[in-house]
Amino acid sequence: MLNFIRTILAWSIAILLSFPIFWVALTAFKTELQSIAIPPLVFFEPTLENFTEIDERSDYKLFAYNSLITSVASTIVGLIIAIPAAYSMAYFRTKWTRGILMWMLSTKMMPAVGALLPIYILFQNVSLLDTKLGLTVVFTLSNLPIMVWILYSHFKEIPYEILEAVKIDGANLWQEFTIVLLPLSIGGISSTGLLCLILSWNEAFWSLNLTAANSGTLASLVASYSSPEGLFWAKLSAVSLIAIAPIILFGWFTQKQLVQGLTLGAVK
Amino acid sequence: MNKEKRLLPRLLLTPAVLSLLLWMIVPLFMTIYFSFIRYNLLQPERSGQFSGWFNYEFFITDPSFPAALGNTLLLLGGVVFLSIAGGVLLALLTERYFVGRSIVRLLLIAPFFVMPTVNALLWKHMMMNPIYGVLAQVFIFFGFTPVDWFTDLPLLSIVIIIAWQWLPFATLILITSLQSLDKEQLEAAEIDGASYLQKVWFIYLKHLARPISVIIMIEIIFLISVFAEIFTTTGGGPGDASLNIAFLIYKQALLNFDIGVASSGALFAIILANIVAVFLIRLIGKNLD
């Protein structure tokens, strides 16, 4: 009985919370007139005209490719830098550890709007404006503190004794990492990776302001469909749908990974 | 500790520290420099003189400044509270297996996938509009007068919009964190006859203390510079009701192109973030170690 209530409750909250997304998906197949109908339409004859329009207007593949490259690259590079750092701070605590953690987070404290001009001038001087490399660098560095923090918190949950046990058996650092730490924290690492992937994928401020014709990401594609002059809800919904579809699908596949992380109880 | 043992952790830490140091120091020094000169992109002939504390004074004496400061803190508090409370409940709710659990979990984190720009437009036009919005129709269906969200409850509306986006972030981290909960401890508690609430308090929340602190810190940093959602929904109004510090900086940086004042505003935001962070560290810092 309790389980039944839990199931119903969980499902209804989940549907309620994700309702706006379903609504976007629904609107994507409406005409502009249908999208502003009062009361809102739930049943209607679906149309593909919004998608045809998007196809005619912009090069979806280019934007999707840019998004894919920048977000995947920044996530991988980020993980490569963040995992050792988080490992070091979680297991070799010094009096500086908390200070370094705080300082890392503080590099994100400057509001992006305030930092835009310095970064713009800087990028212009090193010819990184409107390049995928430039965006990747920005994404990596702005996500790095968060990655370190989340990984740190996950690593902290794994007792050092387990690591020490293999060390006594003569394992080197790499073996220690692959044999013990990775399997134990795979859930944490993949959820960190997923979070950063999403943050990069959705990042709109830098990808709008540092790109022009060549390296715009899907976030800047989406931004080109909201207009203060003329109705755009159906088109915006359609473009958002195809902009978030890849990452939702990816989330679906990795979801199992995320929660499959071996539980501590099983190891002990 | 011997020498080798100390060297290794430092080496592992170096790439992260070095890259962040470079990333931080250049813009920071440029911003500090800009904040002490007159520098308006649109008035090159008036730019470049040393101006002392003028930019800071101008930013802080903005008539909207007190309201903006208050709203910034309310926004922070509101979103952090909603996302943590909601996140803990949702993580506990989906902890045990039930039919379709993996789909439910995906649905719960789905809002995080929506781009922030779309998020604001979506809520403004399709959900919260008092005439053609979905919420208005739901209210009418149940016989209530629709709430005029952005006129009567502008700040709350923005808190809801942003919390909707950040709740999944908290939920995801908390769900993952519950994975590593020691099941033996739970079994032991059950044998001792602990009630569910006791278990939540003594076992779950204790286990989640660190991830919760981490989420609070990360969200604070992100939320202190939120402005796009405000700009697209209410434009900061009515009056000062939904204006925050980041919006004031945005106004100076990208509407006025006054880099001097914007830089002093950015530095003020850093100081504000530090104050909040130090306060929080006092409060929850011991959970981080």
Place this chain on the structure above:
Amino acid sequence: MINSLTRGLGCSLSHGLVHGLVRGLVGSFMVVFDAVKQIFFKGKFMGNFKNKNITKKLLVMAAFLIVSSLLAVTEIVVATVNNGHMIEMQKLTKNFEDQNPDIKVKWVTLEEGVLRQRVTTDITTKGGQFDVMTIGMYETPIWAKRGWLVPLNFDAKYDVDDILPAIRKGLSYNGQLYAAPFYGESSMLMYRKDLARKARIRVPNNPSWELIERLASRIHDPANGVYGICLRGKPGWGDNMAFLTTLINTYGGQWFDSSWKPTIDSSEWSNAINFYVNLLNKYGPPGSSANSFNEILALYNEGRCGMWIDATIAASFITDPKQSKVAKNVAFAQAPTKVTKKGANWLWAWALAIPAGTEKRAEALKFISWATSKDYIKLVASKNGWGNVPTGTRESTYKNRNFRRAAKFAKAELAAINSANPEDSTLRKTPYTGVQFVAIPEFQAIGIAVGQQMSAALAGQSSVEEALETSQEIADREMRKAGYY
């Protein structure tokens, strides 16, 4: 006065310092970066890997060089707003590229506000990301004065004299054209003739605000979901303040007096704002303080608004049966007036300009003369019909019989544009140009801050008097900071 005060100390100093700082820091990073590269790429594995890559890259580059020297295609980047007419232009790019096989066009299409930030940042930092920029009547004189735009001189075939005089004046600085109009607009009254007939009120071509109020009270029927009048309320210099400035103009008010002091605390402002707040609270839809063009467009097309005063471009949306339920029942008149006709209809144009920083001036000019030519308008007409051509730019468009037949709003739109004069839009003399804006760099920030106060008055969170007082203070601070007095 401002110039003479600070000339000499100016930008060279600041830019020199900034660039020095940046270059120094970047230089030192580069040294570190190179060292790291040396260490990494000297390893055997990496070395092999790299060499292979280099040969490949060289081959590709050689091939590219050969091909490109044969074709010599120049690529230009055009930044534009994502309004309907520009999207059409983007779709017609092929036509231009066919005519000019040596030019390839790349697009950056963004929403108005974002695009404005983007191009302003780029032009002021000499970023050089764009070869053609879409800018408005607000930016043109400001940027031209700073020498950031290339003066536009077209050949005889282009027929510059065909451009509507008001629009041409607004896009010129010291008599020289700096941006070519792509489409222009004014504001006008768009009302539902079925509802007006039912209310037994005949709307003349030049209605007064008293009449509008009377008509609104008769039409207003919230029980059936029809609101008397819809007007902008969302804060922003291009949102509520665009409309409110025209209202204030016609009430005899203005933004600044002849010595650049803000005059927001004047009785004209107070009368106008009191009237506006009262009118919308009595006969407007709920949520007005967050409404701008699109929100009202949605309401209007659903048949919820009896009247609407806004940009003339709206006419083509609300008369389009594909997106409007009331397409057949719309009629047009000039924007209402109070004590003066001056400045009641606003004036705006989206125009194409060439930033001084680009090296591809000739190609950019070719593109602009294509996109703003008579032939382009005919091209759109042949593809989408005369009802959908970009309007508000050329006399010849309005003389075209096909256009007048297809566009019901043509007459009212032309009259509105012709009545606007950006150099003389207020009852009393002002030092500024612009009808619904003030063409000074400080106006964007003042506009949004004052706009917030007006929306507070509209939402009833502060009294009109308080709102005006705060607004005066805000404007005064900004003007003082900018060194006007």
